Amino acid sequence: MRIRLSRLLAGVLLLSILAACGGATATTAPSGSGTTGGAATGEPIPLGVALAQTGNVALLGQEQVIGAKLAETYFNNKGGVNGRPIKLIFQDTAGDEAGAINAFQTLINQDKVVGIVGPTLSQQAFSADPIAEQAKVPVLGPSNTAKGIPQIGNYIARVSAPVAVVAPNALQAALEINPNIKKVAVLYAQNDAFSKSETGTFQNTVTATLKLELVTVQQFQTTDTDFTTQSTNVINVNPDLVIISGLAADGGNLVKQLRELGYTGLIIGGNGLNTANIFPVCQKFCDGIIIAQAYSFAQENAVNKAFREAYKAEQKKEPPQFSGQAFTGVQVFVEALTALDSKTKLNTLSLEQIREQLNTQILAGKYDTPLGQISFDPEGEIIQSKYYVAQIKMDETGTNGTFNFIR
């Protein structure tokens, strides 16, 4: 009897796990007939989405999944690809390189997708993108902002503007708030390719462009949760501005511990902190963090208004950059597929031909997206006209916050 009970419990737990896995890979079906009356029917076109749904990067990945699913529903309701719906196939990359490689291989070889939106981290892109390049499958990086991503290959492009272009805007905004900034402390996660790339841009802007004094550079790891040592090291040199390049959980904890130990100056957060998911980590201490943005929910075009409304209806808050960029990634695929299908019917092409011609089409097109008007240079780098800077404002309880656009 005892053994039977434990077996039963084990069975229940196993079922929950299977359900959990099922949940992670499930896709949303196009919902209903929509309001436009032109909902897509017919055989769906499989598009791969490889994002971090588990692991510590899931904080960012979950925001991207929401954006991608909203795009799927939105464009399928508008008629999909000339009447054929797209079907997003999600593969979890988790937070590491091996997970990203597995997800890419499954999407390319088993799920036979026409293209891939992903992965979440630049760190993952450097190891997974070459696989897609070899298989000649177009990839759009929704949040890979490190230097050198589009240069991985012909099939690799990104809708996430590189950190070198976006990040310096935050420093300009900080100097507008406090023109007396002289001493700057920089902290970065040394085990993350993106954070290393971003801190390079920040440090270069501080010393070469703005001629400010870089008083200390501290390193940490994205898996760290205790930042006592780094925080006291920073406070000892008494900086006017602290710049942090890390991810959400570590970055949030760093801000919290820095503030608790007595730092009162301005803080700039990198793109890894660019999510409302840091609010529960640093709570009231998140207040005032300055973050450069490639997306603003206030951007005024029809597609962003529709995206913002759908996002708010579902999530009860304003859409963040990661969701906006993931939406854009899916949109670029849908519109490029539509343009391609209008030239040559997709069902007359083999999968290899679709992938190859789709890649050419992506780079040739212009897209009116939630990020504004975008296009690509021949290497696959995004050409985007406008960037923004936001400052976090926490409410009095320290549980909810907003990104206020200051630039």
Place this chain on the structure above:
Amino acid sequence: MTLTQFFQNVLNGLSIGSVYAIFALGYTLVFSILGIINFAHGSVFTLGAYFTYMLTGLAVGFNGVLATTKLPFALPFILALLVGSALAGLMGVLVERLAFRPLRDRGSDRLLSLVSSLGVAVIIVNVIQYLVGAEAYSYRSDPFGLGQPTVNFGSAERPIPVRSVQLVIFAVSMVVLIVLTLIINRTKLGKALQAVAEDTVTARLLGINTDRLILFTFFVSGFLGGMAGTLVATSQSITGPYFGIAFGLKGLAVIVLGGLGNIPGAVVGGFVIGLAEAFVPSQYVAYKEAVAFALLFLILLIRPQGLLGRVQVQKV
């Protein structure tokens, strides 16, 4: 290094180390009785933090199948901490039933239970993520009502700040250490536990209900794990379902360093590793774990039984 910096590093080390110590106490307890490593301890630690979160009446976030649900009541933080830890203790009992007892009943190799407990750990973490999502959670700010976020151990011009919540963790790990030591050395229950640790079969022949004592050990270990999870979460927030797993490896290092199964050793080991990390020069601070493990390696070369461990005499 100035004197102020030295004291700051010492206090930083004790504050970092107290987190390791409080994690390792429940971990080492199971080892001291059963001689096995319970890899599920990190996930029970995580669960404890989530239980407390729910019991304080806060709602689940927007991800996971339980999104936005909350309990119909809200307990004060300290009560939620105790009830949450008790629930974690029950989870510890469940872990014993699922991962350890079936193997023990069959007389399997002890190494197998290492793997089965690892399996349970992975399952628990994934169930948590399925239910409540991967986002971070934190308690209402200042749950202990400490008022100020830091205590200054230096002067006004040369401050040596330590976060108040770290002092709470330090104090609790000390109290737990004393209570556990007293129970094991001064009570009948403790004597029975020692007998089980010495030889399970003989203890059973002497009329000790070993199964019940083992369950009790897992309950206490789970209780301590859950409490540690909550306390660490007040300092660092619950950074996601993987929150406790990160402490597993470090916790293992701590109990090996202190002497496997030695309860004061877990605390000493925690502080030694914390201090080693705190004294890593600032330009190498990202590599503090490598320094901590190098220290572990060196100490084991000199004292294979750990800092406070006794040499095991193998009787033939």
